[in-house]
Amino acid sequence: MTRIVFAGGKVFDGSGAAARPGDVVVEDGRVVDVGTGLDGDEVVDATGHTVLPGLFDCHTHFMFGDIDTVKALNTPFSLPFYQAIGRMRATLECGITSVRDALGSDLGVATAVRTGLVAGPRMQIAISMVSQTGGHGDEWMPCGVHGAVHHPGAPNGVGDGPEELRRIVRELVRAGADVIKIATSGGVLSPRSNPRLGQFRDEEVAMVVAEARAAGIFVMSHAQATDGIKVAARNGVRSVEHGVFLDEEAVELMLANGTWLVPTLTAPRAVLKQIADGMKVSDAIREKATSVAARHDESVRMAVQAGVKIAMGSDSGVGPHGDNLEELPLMVACGLTPAQALHAATRSAAELLGVDGELGTLEPGKKADLVLVQGDAEEMAARSGAELRAAVRGVWMDGKRVV
Numbered sequence: 596m597t598r599i600v601f602a603g604g605k606v607f608d609g610s611g612a613a614a615r616p617g618d619v620v621v622e623d624g625r626v627v628d629v630g631t632g633l634d635g636d637e638v639v640d641a642t643g644h645t646v647l648p649g650l651f652d653c654h655t656h657f658m659f660g661d662i663d664t665v666k667a668l669n670t671p672f673s674l675p676f677y678q679a680i681g682r683m684r685a686t687l688e689c690g691i692t693s694v695r696d697a698l699g700s701d702l703g704v705a706t707a708v709r710t711g712l713v714a715g716p717r718m719q720i721a722i723s724m725v726s727q728t729g730g731h732g733d734e735w736m737p738c739g740v741h742g743a744v745h746h747p748g749a750p751n752g753v754g755d756g757p758e759e760l761r762r763i764v765r766e767l768v769r770a771g772a773d774v775i776k777i778a779t780s781g782g783v784l785s786p787r788s789n790p791r792l793g794q795f796r797d798e799e800v801a802m803v804v805a806e807a808r809a810a811g812i813f814v815m816s817h818a819q820a821t822d823g824i825k826v827a828a829r830n831g832v833r834s835v836e837h838g839v840f841l842d843e844e845a846v847e848l849m850l851a852n853g854t855w856l857v858p859t860l861t862a863p864r865a866v867l868k869q870i871a872d873g874m875k876v877s878d879a880i881r882e883k884a885t886s887v888a889a890r891h892d893e894s895v896r897m898a899v900q901a902g903v904k905i906a907m908g909s910d911s912g913v914g915p916h917g918d919n920l921e922e923l924p925l926m927v928a929c930g931l932t933p934a935q936a937l938h939a940a941t942r943s944a945a946e947l948l949g950v951d952g953e954l955g956t957l958e959p960g961k962k963a964d965l966v967l968v969q970g971d972a973e974e975m976a977a978r979s980g981a982e983l984r985a986a987v988r989g990v991w992m993d994g995k996r997v998v
Contacts, residue, residue, distance in 0.1 A: 596623040597636050599994065601965065604641025607972055609648040609941035609956035613934050614973060619646050621963040624993040629957055644988065645972035647937065648957050649692030649964030651944030652716075652919050653857050654836055656912025657682045658699030662784055662866060663874050672744060679704055683715030685917035687998050690966035690987045691940075693717040695774060695948060697815065697836065698724045698732075699912065701748030702771030714997060717964075719948055721776035722767055723752035724817065725760060725803060730794045731782035731817055757802035764806040774948075775807045775814045777832070780823025783866060783883040784913075790883055791840060793822030800830040813949065815857075819887065821845055828854045834947055836908065837862070839887050841894035846901045855947045857908035858895045860925035863888035865914025892929055899930035906947040907940035920980030933973035963994035 599621045606617040606629060620628040620635055657679040659667075679700065686694065694716045696704075701722055708715035723745075726732025733753050734743035745751045750766040764775055779795050781788030788794070795803075800816075807814045813833035818824045821840045828835065828848040834855035838845075849856065866884045870876055876884075899905065905926065909919040926936045945955025953962050967989040968975070975983040990998035 598622045598627075599637045599639060600633050600635030601639045601641045601646045601967065602633065602635075604644040604646050604967075605971070606957060607645055607647045607934075607937060608958065609938065611934060611938040611942065614645055614971070619957055619965065621965070621991070621994045624963055624995075626957055626961045626963050627959055629959070639967065639989070641967060643969060645968045645970070646957070647690070647966045647968060647972055648941045648955055648961075649966060649990070649992065650690045650940045651693045651907060651948070651955070652686065652691045652909050652911065652940070653695045653834070653906045653944050653947060654697045654859050654908025654910050655686065655694045655916075655919070656699045656910070657696055657704065657916070659912035660916065661874075662869060662913055665875065672746075675699075676704065680713050682912075682916040683708065683713065686716055686911070686919060687714060687990055688987065689917060689919050689984045690968070690990055691716055691919055692964040692966075692990065692992050693945070693948070693950070693954060695719045695721070695815070695908070697721050697776055697910075703748055705771065717954075717992075719773035720771065721774050721815065722770055722772045723749050723776075725752040725754070725763055725767075725775060725777040727778075727794050727799075728753055728755050729787055731778035731780065731785045731788045733785065733787070736786055757798050760799055760802050761806050764803055764810075768810045768812070772812065774812055775803060776817065777803050777814060777827075778817040779827045779832070780818050780820035782817060782819060783863070783880060783887055786877070786879075790819040790887055793820045793826055795826060797826055797830055800826050800832065804831040824849070828852050834906065837891070838894055838898065839891045841897050846898055846903060849898070849903050850901060853904070855904045855906050855943075856895070856898050857906050857947075858891075858926065858929070859908050859910040859922070860891060860895060860929070861918065861922050862910035862913045863891055865910070868914075895926070895929040904943060904947075905931065905935075905939045906944040907936070917984070918980065920976075920983050923976040923980055923983065924978060927977045933977040936976050937973060963991060965991045
């Protein structure tokens with residue numbers, strides 16, 4: 596097999612350490628050596644560049660491109676499946692080679708990528724969000740219609756009580772879910788829920804986690820409210836998404852239970868930008884978006900200072916796909932060093948998704964997912980996600996160039 600050496604640049608290996616001069620050797624789809632003075636049959640000149648592991652985004656939505664409900668209601672049912680192809684390509688062009696699709700993509704979308712029918716990052720899919728009646732995942736509108744169209748690949752996730760939730764989780768597993776997403780608080784975009792109030796009781800969340808564990812998969816939780824964060828952490832949910840209204844007790848619970856935080860700092864900013872650009876929303880959603888944005892950064896700073904595990908997630912789909920890396924400087928502004936922000940998008944994210952045995956770092960034996968960035972990736976991660984994306988000069992998966 597051809598031995599490829601990425602030579603002469605700096606290597607950010609994903610361990611959390613700062614980048615250092617070095618070479619990376621890839622053979623038969625795997626990293627086989629990292630060091631200095633290495634050789635190969637084919638040389639990729641990395642002089643003046645940073646070589647990184649393929650990046651992760653732990654919170655995406657390929658089936659959505661924005662939050663315009665009126666537009667969504669007037670979009671033909673099958674169109675988003677085709678639009679997802681371009682969104683996945685835009686994600687790859689950021690250097691993101693692995694994602695967790697937090698709602699929307701079904702097994703067909705994932706299979707199209709996994710079989711090479713379309714280009715896209717490695718995917719874990721949640722398919723639908725498990726929600727209580729009237730919760731963040733309940734698409735009932737005040738006029739009485741439902742805004743979501745469920746289909747055979749995307750079961751309805753709305754239910755109440757442990758036994759009904761057991762059935763819903765099993766249906767999602769049957770449909771191909773790699774992760775279960777639950778809403779333990781209200782949210783901004785749902786018509787009748789409150790992001791400051793928790794949802795589901797302990798016995799309900801415990802049932803979801805138990806059924807997911809029986810299927811060998813993790814649970815992620817949309818959790819903005821303080822009580823929603825706490826009920827998720829104390830019942831074994833793997834990651835809290837957003838974490839807007841953290842308090843000291845919630846942080847202590849997350850630390851005690853090893854719960855990750857996926858901050859999605861770009862999400863409220865994307866919502867407010869679309870509203871400012873003229874998108875029509877209800878007064879209630881406008882007020883919720885404003886209140887969430889005002890508190891979000893403060894909570895993430897609290898989590899960072901306490902040492903909560905952080906993984907990068909952009910909530911792309913709420914905002915534009917391709918802007919994913921804007922999450923990195925926002926995390927730096929909340930207290931992470933640039934190296935820690937990139938660690939959140941590499942090894943920490945791989946650990947969260949349970950794939951750190953194969954991905955997330957550049958070390959012998961790992962799959963050869965690599966990104967070549969012109970210049971100093973850490974400096975750009977602190978300054979601008981757009982600048983970092985523009986500096987991507989190549990992306991490889993399994994040792995094969997995909998961008």
